[in-house]
Amino acid sequence: MAASRSRPRPGFGELLRAWRDRLSPSDAGITVTSGRRAPGLRREELARLSGLSVDYVLRLEQGRATSPSAQVVGALARTLQLSRPERDRLYRSAGLLPPQDGTVGTHVPAGVQRLAARLGDVPIGVFAADWTLLWWNAMWTALHGDASMLPASERNLARALFGDGIARASMRPVRSERGHDAFAASIVADLKDAASRYPADAQLARLVQDLRNVSDDFARHWATGTPGPHTTDRKTIMHPEIGEILLDCDVLVVPDADLRMVTYTAAAGSRDAGKLALLRVTGGHTAPAHP
Template sequence: MDGETLGTALRRWRDRLSPRDVGLPDRPGRRAAGLRREELADLAGLSVDYVIRLEQGRATHPSAQVVASLARALQLQPTERDHAHRLAGLLPPAAGTVSRHVPPGVQRMLSRLGDFPVGVFSADWTLLMWTPAWAVLIGDPTDRSDADRNLIRAVFAGRTGGLSGWPVRQHDDVGLPSALVADLRTALVDHPDDPDLPALIAEMRATSADFAQLWDQGAVGRHVSSRKTIEHPDVGDITCDCDVLTVPGSDVRLVVYTVADGSTDAERLEFIRVTAGQRATSAKY
């Protein structure tokens, strides 16, 4: 498109989304056909003023993290995401690196799964998106850094603050460490040009004897259903089943917590869930 800028593309992409696409209520009498700037800013974790300046062409050098966050919020396809990077004067994410892109179909599914605590992770096990129920059950990770939202670090280096704001007791996750190490080894093969993966592996080998042993042994493992008890500060213990789901054609995986209907755990989860919003939240920068 002649004369297209990042600002014009953002407006076009924003106009094609409805509030329901991102899990927002579609209130009667709404004038805007698509998302409001305020809604996009909230979804992308940016200030409204910055989104306005981007659309008006007054902010011309957004970072790659900002563009990636906007691409997730706007539910862009991979080719559109790459186009957004080029319009921002950036190189698109290279093949062979870990993708932070969450497919639009996964995002639409998350927006309709607000009742369930669900987290979306990248191939290096960094948390990218989460439902409101995840935030109220596990703790809101919005202001955490990428490093503190990484499950590998949480499991092997004890950095649980990024993924859980309060204690979590693992009942039967004996195979989780092996499965995570196996995943990381696969990611290293699948993403040979990613500079952060070797750095993460070196960091974990240096800081965790358990990780180093599993890595040197060539550990293999698979994710199975497990049970965890979250010591929630508002309602006490909530015991959940935890499952890891993969997305065909994508590197992302979903971690889903569920509870038995009619149980005390379900009542406690419902009590804290109703305090949450009604849409998925993306990692914010």
């Protein structure tokens, strides 16, 4: 169900500026240099971490953009690491109803973000119960590509596996040690489990219906699979610059928030650990950007 909108309330821009100034750059995963003057996040940092343009964030702060979407407000709330009451206040100041109980949560608690930010050497992505990517670090981008280049609606693992849109086209080749069919079935099983817990979530129902319409494999797994969680796996990612990287993929569940924190690691001293180290240094770009 789309968020209901009332007349925007004054103060949205003031809240953004105040909470941007409050957030420590290190808690957001940003390396602080000695010459830094900004007390909190810079405007361009907030924009980049939220997947927005700097100009749009500027217009929001100045009150010249007055109708941000629920997706934009949610992205800003996550980046600013707001508490639930603060998040709800930001929604209301934008003239929107906060997310309601009984729907898939998109709130990433500040503690989860701080923990993930401190593990900057590890590719980490935080997913909602419907496998929508909510938060990711620089190493995730280096390994899988920049999710901020995708529309928010396409940042979904199930759409990448079974859909026919941008998400599928942009997904780098991944080979599961358990086999593609077993990996795909486990994602559907987890999605089926989420659907049983959030029967009133219209967005989740739409996702399931869309994928049943476009993918015979999804429809088959949905019809025959048993609900259950997707957990540990070993995956080979075909990186366009580094080549094949074999990594342990672990899924850590945040129960109270119903989130999945996906991490990729390799044994110390292994060849694949060396490839991850190269990704850290290069950001995934080993060749020069221009001839």
